[in-house]
């Protein structure tokens with residue numbers, strides 16, 4: 001695969017504060033990636049550095065094998081062949097939809113511009129709306145126009161900063177899948193910044209999870225969920241709890257619900273205290289099981305119900321039941337542990353003394 005964007009050990013500082021710290025990753029041509037993380041972790045700063053709106057103080061950014069940023073050099077945004085889509089659409093209210101889409105096309109005649117605008121509007125499913133003004137469109141339609149405008153100059157890369165966050169949940173889901181299909185069909189490489197995991201999961205081939213300006217893990221959605229690299233990612237991605245345990249050997253962990261045999265060797269010796277990541281889909285219903293828990297909370301999810309169970313052994317776990325298994329709060333239900341592999345983290349040592 002051909003690497004299109006190469007971000008190498010970059011740093012960005014704001015008035016002495018390091019907003020990006022040694023961030024590295026690369027994106028292959030045609031790939032869609034998402035940057036995910038809590039508020040203030042540096043997602044927008046990373047996007048702005050790639051777009052050329054922020055200078056980097058260390059490292060290098062290459063696009064199509066050409067250096068576009070390094071310490072002391074920032075290629076201006078308009079020379080980068082990068083398209084951007086923002087949360088607030090940023091359409092010009094006094095221009096028609098068609099004029100908005102063709103706005104960034106320089107050096108072309110009116111007719112050529114109209115032809116490109118028409119084909120872009122067709123691509124995003126708005127072929128009939130070119131003569132309207134932005135205020136005559138719904139939020140979802142305005143965001144499609146913003147996408148058409150960003151795609152019109154045929155950029156090498158498209159950057160999207162929370163593009164769906166002004167839309168309601170149903171539309172967000174629909175539009176994120178639609179936008180993925182459009183970009184994939186056109187072979188366009190894209191970076192989506194979001195703090196919505198579902199959006200990232202729906203759109204991205206790879207996801208970078210950030211915290212405090214650092215990239216914690218760069219991986220497929222599947223691996224982020226099933227093989228989180230550290231405790232932060234395990235906690236941030238998906239739902240789950242940590243079950244305390246003690247290493248019995250390099251492969252087996254003693255817990256309150258029995259000896260759990262892992263399918264891998266852990267680096268910690270016998271007696272090391274660990275926390276085991278238990279996802280809701282790891283705890284499955286079994287009325288005949290000896291492992292029982294009392295329902296302390298319940299959330300209906302459509303096809304499934306997410307129960308919070310206080311186990312008789314002491315810990316609290318989450319469990320997904322098929323939605324027809326409708327139990328009342330306070331009821332006790334039987335469950336089995338259905339772990340395909342065991343993700344565990346050594347428990348941080350508490351400092352002794354006062």
Ligand code: ATP
Nearest residue numbers: 014015019037038039040041042043044045046195
């Ligand atoms: P959110 O999800 O809330 O949009 P984010 O992950 O996109 O957050 P950034 O906007 O990249 O975070 O901000 C990263 C850090 O840099 C934050 O601590 C923020 O306060 C700081 N920061 C961002 N822009 C500036 C600026 N222009 N001047 C000074 N500090 C800034």
